[in-house]
Structure formats: structure tokens, C-alpha cells
Amino acid sequence: MRRMVSIIWRAASASLFCGVLLVGLESRGAETPAAAKAAPPLVSGLKNPESVVIAGGRILVSVIGEFDKDGDGSVISVVEGKAVPLATGLDDPKGMVAWKDWVFVADKTRIWRIDKLGKAEVFSGPGDFPRPPLFLNDLEVDAAGTLYVSDCGNLKGDHGAVYRILPDRSVSVVADHEHMPAIKVPNGLLLDGDKHLLVVDFLSGELLRVALAGGAVDKIAEGFESGDGLVRDLDGNLYVTQWSKGRVSVLAPGSSQPQLVSDKFESSADLTLDWQQGHLLVPDMKAGTLVPLAVRDQRPADVDQTPLAVQIEPAFPQLEFKLPIVLTHGNDSTRRVYVASQLGRISTFADDQDESEPKTLLDLTPRVHFKETENEEGLLGLALHPRFRDNGQFFVYYTTRSAPHMSVISRFTAKDADHAQASLDSEEEILRIPQPFWNHNGGTLAFGPDGMLYIALGDGGAYDDPYGNGQNMNTLLGKILRIDVDHQDAGRKYSIPRDNPFVSRAGCRPEIYASGVRNIWRMSFDREKGTCWAADVGQNIWEEIDLIVPGGNYGWNLREGMHRFTPTGSGPRNDLIEPIWEYHHDIGKSITGGHVYRGKQVPELVGAYLYADYVTGAVWGLWYDEAQRKVLANRPIPGNVTPVMSFGEDEAGEVYFLTSAGHIKRFTSPKQP
């Protein structure tokens, strides 16, 4: 589905995708990962790995070999779990940075410059420094290619220094122990804006902020004895490793109080951030491994995450559908249920466990384009008119065969007395939306409590929202629309509700109700409170749940979940609405939004927003307090591992979910013995 593409595109290969899927299927939904947990190593068997860098899409690790043995050090590339040598014959290589087509490596008393093919040359030798370095350790680089390198000196604390190396290879002192006694055994370096350098001191455990001009030193935190590596994530959290304690800690922006992320390493060395994967990469020197570690889980600790005792069972054991994607009702007191398949058939049957012979309301397959290999197209949305009983109208969102990558929203009308059948001839096209790509078509249709039709559209697809549709108010893509299908404006098959938020704003499409969404995968209204709930599928790291308000901008492609999206995205902004909930790709890879439960059969679920993860099949109930603006509980409902295509609600408010295997499932209270 719309989610698989992002996984495939994110992963290097289809086989990796399979690995991701299999990992996901280990019923991880029941876990409550409050603290970050280390995943299995990306590579093992390395002899003293020290530092890691991502360069040109490759993960490179410096490997010391034996300490103080020359010639046995190397830089290796991690390829499918194996270490492939890039450059060999080094001594004790440590800190690395990538700049342009090169990787620079600090190696005892020299700096190497290594090209893409692994050819290494000495960039700075011992004689280039103001005084001979003894134990070069970490490297940092700015955008102009100026290098900064720490010299741990004799490790006793009276010879430490931090040097600057300009692109012309001239070397000068930034700060040294002689002039700044706080510089004892400087190790990890990280630029802090363009005027300062953060330095963690291995001996004193102090985190220092050093002025690049003049070398003045401020202490900003302490307690990092044997401090080694420094890195920030995209939200500005600062991670610090402590080598001899095997620990990774994090400092929130502006904080001097570190919090533990993990202490499960033997000797955590110089780490880096893989922002596309949403994890840190930590060389564990003594263990000989490179370990991914999820960036800190931000969820508040006081959210109830205990599993619910509610059970999952087949709702209609005798029915099976090919790719069921919508389940809905006619609000017509018939207790009939309507199920649409992504291939184009809309079936209807009685809300009865024994039902075995659904009828066909409409077979739209002759007009629906669907391809297994481009599986985010097809019939994606169905909504029955709020007065279906009177007018027999229903609305379908589908990819038409009449033009490539074209989404169509049409009205059909069942003209027979009991509205059990509609013909293709009744089609009346309402809206046609060209899609630049086959993925991220969105597709939810839902009538709001105001009788208006709401339409969720994706950003148009590919990757990264290449056309910037999410933030462009002149396109319908990346938006939620609100239209009136009971009236027509001149030149339109619908009318623009006068109270739409952008009707009189120049440069904005008047259909737009909310903006900045990537690929809303299922949107619904809480039948009791009227609140609009939407789940937006993430790209790299974060899946999110949004409460949609008129005129709201939900941040894509500047934000993903509650985080800056890519280094060029945006920090939190007043005009960008944050999700009420997010989860990391360690937990699931693609959200499937559901409904707020207002049924009667399962009292345990009343008021819960039911949602799932497509890839892992995990299902949750989330309780949100709108007055406090706070998630109170996010409780797993164990028992499902099949991909969840969609959720649906019947007329009584009972909630169902639809699986890729073609089954309709429902929830029940635990059976009494």
C-alpha cells in the first residue's frame, strides 16, 4: 500500500524490505518501548571500531585494529552486514568526517584524506602542527571545509589541545591546556553554530563550549567522564557517549541535565546520526560492533500503555473480500454494512455474523485502474450520503482507467426502491485530480456532522514531496478538502461552503479545509463529539495522529511528526499544528487510522481512538483529553499481526478493521469463563 512504497524507497533493497517486514511481524504491538532499545548490530567482528560517518550513502567505520600497532588500522564500509575495506594500512584511526567527495580521518599524529575509491593521502602530518600531536582523536568539519581536531595529548590532562586546519592545510590552535586549563583530554567535537565548538573532555567529564575566535571556554554540563562522541539529532537533542561506562546520554536543547538513553554498551565510542533511518549509529569498541540506537522516545511517561484485555475476532467468518478498503453504513436504520474493495466492487450485506451472501451495490471494476505493483491506486474511498435512505446517493474516490494517474470523485445513485443496486450509468463525476505519481493518493471520503463531504488527498507522491504540494495552497494535493455536494456553483459540480477557511484568501484553492498533510491514511469523525481524526503516514521515522481543525496546517514537508523533516525542514512553529500523538518506526512503519469507538458491545473501548500499524498489524486504543490537550492512554490490543488496510464503523457505532488477507475483524470484551 501507500506505505510499502516509502519502505521500499527508504530501504536499499527489496530484501532489506522483507527483513523489515519480518521484524515487524514479531507482534511488537504489545511492547511498550519507553526507553530506547538497541537493535541487533549492523556489523560485528570489528577489531576496535572507534568512529562512524555516513558518506555518499555509505556507512563508514574507522577500525583501530590493535592499539599502538601500526599498519593494522582501516576504514571499512558496512555492506549488508559485512565489513568491506575502503582504506587499509592505517595505524589507530579514530574520528572521521565527510566533506565533499572525501572522508578525513584522525590517525594518532596525522590526518588522512581518503577519496571515494579508498585512496588515502596524508592531509596533515605531525610537522604541520604548531607542536607535535600525540593522540589525535575526534574530527569536525564546517561547511567551508575547515577541520577541527582534538589532541588528547598524553592522556594525563596537561597536554590537550584543539586545532583548526584550514583548507590550505595551515594548522592553528583553537584552545589548549596551556591557556585554557579546562582543556585537559579533549575528545568529542561538535560545531555549535558558526562561532563555537562543543568539546567533551575525556578526563574531567566536562562538556565545554569553546569560542572559535579566542578560545574562551564555558562549561555547559558535567558528569561525562570518559566522554567520547557528540552528535545532535534534528530536534537539537545532544547525545554524548561515555566510552568506559558504555553509556549514551542525551541533553535536551538548553538543558544541562543529561538523561540516560542506554548503558548497554561495553564501550560506546564516537557515534553519528543516521537521520533518514531515525537512529544513532554507535560503535561499541570492545564488543567490535556497530549498533543502531533509536533516537530518544519523546512520549510522556505518564501515558497508560498497558495492554487492553479486549479480544479480536472475525466479524463475518464466512465472508472474504479481495483487498477490502472501506467499511461503512447508510445511516438508514437497515443495519446493512457496505464494504468496498480496492479493485472496485462495493458489496452490501446484513450486519449479521452468519451472513454468507453479500449483494453487489456497484461493480466499478471496469472503470477502476489498479495494478499490484503500483498498489496505492484503485478504489480508495466510499461515503454514503447522510440521507442515503431518501436519495440513494453514494460517493466514490477511485483511480480511473480513462487517464493515467487520475483520481476521480464521483456520485452514483441507486435508483431502485430499496437502494440495493446502482448502475455504472448513474455516475456523475464531481471532481478530477491529476496525480503526479502513483503513490500518496490519500482517498478517504467522509461526511462531517455538518453534512459536508471531506476528502483527504495525499501530497501527490514520490518521496520528500518533491513539488512542495503540502505547503502550496494553490494545489489540492497535500490537503483535506471540504465541499458541498448538495449544491452547485457555476462551473462546478459541487459548491464551496461559504465558511471554508480560505474562500476569500488570494492564491488559495477555496476547497481547502486543512493543509500540510502527506498521505492521510484514513480520516473519520467522532460521532459523539464531531472531532475530525486523521492519521498521517510518515516517510522516514514518525507516524502521526492529527486532530483536524479548519485552516490547520499540519506541517508536511517541513515537519514529520513532532520533528524537523530533514536538516532543511522547520523547527516547531506557531502556524504549524503538531500531531497529538506520534510513534517511531521502531514501533511500526505505517499508520492506519480508525474511529473513536462509540459502540455498545465493548464498554472497555468507549472513547478510544482505534488505530493500527499497517506493517506490523499492531492495534491500539488511544484516549485523548481535549480539554487538557493530553493523551491519557495508548493501549495495545494484542492479537493481530496481519496488515490492517482500514477501519470502519457500522450504524450502531461498532468498529471493525479490514485486513490485507481479506477479513473483517471486530473487538469483543474478554469472554467470561
Ligand SMILES: [Ca+2]
Ligand atoms: Ca592499530
Ligand SMILES: [Ca+2]
Ligand atoms: Ca573519539
Ligand SMILES: [Ca+2]
Ligand atoms: Ca504533520
